[in-house]
Amino acid sequence: MTADRGRNRRTAALLISGGVLLALFLVSLTLGRYPVPLWDVVRILWHRFWALFGLSTPVVWTDAMEIAVISVRLPRVVMACLVGCSLSAAGATFQGVFRNPMASPDILGASSGAAFGAALAILLGCSARFVTIFAFLGAILTVALVFLISARAPGLRVVNLILAGIMVGSLFSAGTSYLKLVADPANQLPAITYWLLGSLSGTRLASILPAAIPMALGLVPLLLLRWRLNLLSLGDSEARALGVNTDLLRAVLILCATLVTAASISVSGVIGWVGLVIPHLSRKLVGSDNRALLPCSMLTGAAFLLLVDDVSRNLLATEIPIGILTAVIGAPFFIYLLLRKEKTL
Amino acid sequence: MKKTIALLLAAMMLIALVGCTKTPNAPDAAGTRSFTDSVGRTVEVPNEITKVAISGPLAQIVVFALCPDRLVGIAQKWDKTAERFLATEYYQLPELGQLYGGKGEMNLETLLSSGAQVVIDVGEPKGSIREDLDALSEQTGIPFVHITATIGTMGEAYQKLGELLNMPEEAEALATYCDAQYARITEIAERVDKANLLYITGDKGLNVIARDSYHAEIIDLLGNNLAVVDSPSSKGTGNEVDMESLLLWDPDVILFAPDSVYASVGSDPLWSELKAIRNGTYYEVPMGPYNWMGFPPSVQRILGMLWMAKLLYPDAADYDLYAEAAAYFRLFYHCELSEADYDALVRNSVGKQ
Known part of the structure; x- marks a missing residue:
């Protein structure tokens, strides 16, 4: 009876967050600094939808309206969903793997590595595409290094990983600080600083697919393995007693979570808090069973980042870096979750 | 049946085409010309450019000298020491934000709604400048151009701007001034x-x-x-x-x-x-x-x-x-x-x- 109620509740929560995300997606497309009437947004999308099949509908809007909706707004809205979804999924996974509620996607130094890579690329005068590639490689290499170090160290595997993550992360942070010191203040330094604050501005249609592929490569295995993530949270000896190869499972989960984290950070810059707060929020909604927690985190994460990005591009005439907003919104929200009396599920 | 559908589709496409060409508030959109910027990129710009946006504070100072009345906004708020010097309408130009490479605080939709016909970047070209500006031009449909300027080549930069904005005389005056002053000072530097x-x-x-x-x-x-x-x-x-x-x-x-x-x-x-x-x-x-x-x-x-x-x-x-x-x-x-x-x-x- 109670199990049934729990399941119904979880299904309802997933459906609701999915519905909220869909609604937000549509609403976001109508929000922007360039005035496009709601009805025209619908007609432009309708036009583009049929154009996919080679069909055409009459054009009654201006070119600028279509540019605003299709090449400025749509890529950003999609990217915000992808990044929010990925960071939250990675956060939930890391929290499960390390059995630590304070784990976030950058626990193994991924953001520090990505930041270093991006700063290096900016210093070398690379274009936006190479900045993304450098950031991605920086994140992956950092986590690989952390993994190698922890594998060689004696003692508890999980603790080693976290410690190595902190060490290597701070090493790369120092490197980034040095790069900022030697960067040219006229344009390189602000570019690095701006990248570190995190922003989805300038997202183009062409940049979505290259980001979505590694995200999908990581997210699909995470979704398939979410039941086994539950076993890991029992503790290593219990999980082994149930016949799980914990080291292998942990390695695969960390690899996938790192892949999605790296793909997100490399396109968005450093966006904190989402990966930490959203899994906690989702736990309040559906409980700590990862079978429901992971999909719920993905949906709410996407919706949350989409909402924050809407604020970031609409509040002022100029862009507000999204990393600042997630911290401003995320920290008080986290405090609220902490203070709220725990409801038993 | 198939024929009817094909005919219907053709009719719809025709309507679409007509709809495209009859864009009401763009009378000068037809008259465009090619402009080659300092890094060799050729872009299509309107014949008469009356609305200009800029990419950063360096460009702001340079372009402001030539055509303050055509600026739709500035990249960065003027320093407050500028308030006592600049005319109020210039001092209060709206802030559009600046670009750093491909990203930046410049909100692309704000840029679109400002009606800017060209975005001008001035300075020393970075390695990625072509790719970055091409990407922005493609995404917004507004041509982005780069004008290379160092202290010794300000004259050339102004001539290039004069060509872009179709104001050769005004630009030539500034170019002559810059070249003359630079020559004068380097001459002094050589003999002291x-x-x-x-x-x-x-x-x-x-x-x-x-x-x-x-x-x-x-x-x-x-x-x-x-x-x-x-x-x-x-x-x-x-x-x-x-x-x-x-x-x-x-x-x-x-x-x-x-x-x-x-x-x-x-x-x-x-x-x-x-x-x-x-x-x-x-x-x-x-x-x-x-x-x-x-x-x-x-x-x-x-x-x-x-x-x-x-x-x-x-x-x-x-x-x-x-x-x-x-x-x-x-x-x-x-x-x-x-x-x-x-x-x-x-x-x-x-x-x-």
Whole structure:
């Protein structure tokens, strides 16, 4: 009876967050600094939808309206969903793997590595595409290094990983600080600083697919393995007693979570808090069973980042870096979750 | 049946085409021409450009001089020292934000709704400039152009801008001015015995703009910059040094950046060990509307050159600095510089009289 109620509740929560995300997606497309009437947004999308099949509908809007909706707004809205979804999924996974509620996607130094890579690329005068590639490689290499170090160290595997993550992360942070010191203040330094604050501005249609592929490569295995993530949270000896190869499972989960984290950070810059707060929020909604927690985190994460990005591009005439907003919104929200009396599920 | 559908589709496409061509509020969209920018990119721009946006503060100072009335906004709020000089409608131009490479605080939809017909980037080209500007042009449908400008090539930059904005005469006036002043100062620099000097920045006065660094261009041109360090930093705050190095270099003249320690060194016993402080040959760089020596390293450095030459080599620089500054303000800031304002600007910059 109670199990049934729990399941119904979880299904309802997933459906609701999915519905909220869909609604937000549509609403976001109508929000922007360039005035496009709601009805025209619908007609432009309708036009583009049929154009996919080679069909055409009459054009009654201006070119600028279509540019605003299709090449400025749509890529950003999609990217915000992808990044929010990925960071939250990675956060939930890391929290499960390390059995630590304070784990976030950058626990193994991924953001520090990505930041270093991006700063290096900016210093070398690379274009936006190479900045993304450098950031991605920086994140992956950092986590690989952390993994190698922890594998060689004696003692508890999980603790080693976290410690190595902190060490290597701070090493790369120092490197980034040095790069900022030697960067040219006229344009390189602000570019690095701006990248570190995190922003989805300038997202183009062409940049979505290259980001979505590694995200999908990581997210699909995470979704398939979410039941086994539950076993890991029992503790290593219990999980082994149930016949799980914990080291292998942990390695695969960390690899996938790192892949999605790296793909997100490399396109968005450093966006904190989402990966930490959203899994906690989702736990309040559906409980700590990862079978429901992971999909719920993905949906709410996407919706949350989409909402924050809407604020970031609409509040002022100029862009507000999204990393600042997630911290401003995320920290008080986290405090609220902490203070709220725990409801038993 | 199939035929009917095909006919219907064809009709719809025709309607779509008609709809496209009958865009109401773009009468000049038909008249476009090709423009090749400084990095060899060819873009289509409207014949008559009446609405211009810029990508950063360096471009802001340069383009403002040529066509203040065509700017739809500025990249960065003017420094507050500009308020007393600029006309109110210029001072209050809306802020569009600036671009750093492909990203930036410039909101692309704000840019679209400003109606800008071209976005101008001015400065030294970065390695990725072509790709970044192509991407932005493609995404927004607004041509982005880059105009290369260094202090020695300002004239060319203005000619290029004149070609882009179809205002050859106005641009030529500015180009001639820049070239003439640059030639005049380099000529002075060639025939004088250069003063041993340091340019000091930082709130402790322990940063120098080192010889051969990016921001030292004018300092090295007009003086014997004693700050020779192993790795000149390209930062605006320069290289950090300690007091011992300053004592070792012991320059004849010290120039302090506007926010540095000019006011307090006179009474500081340690600083008084330096020849320049003892002799009173230390000065503060004039600040208004921007630092005359750079930051951003834009066209206002011509003012800095005129000031520095007059300060260090009064015999060789046979011009009246007030008259030159007033001419510059008229040309580049579109305002009259009164003598009282000028005196306030250079209060700490021309020595104690």
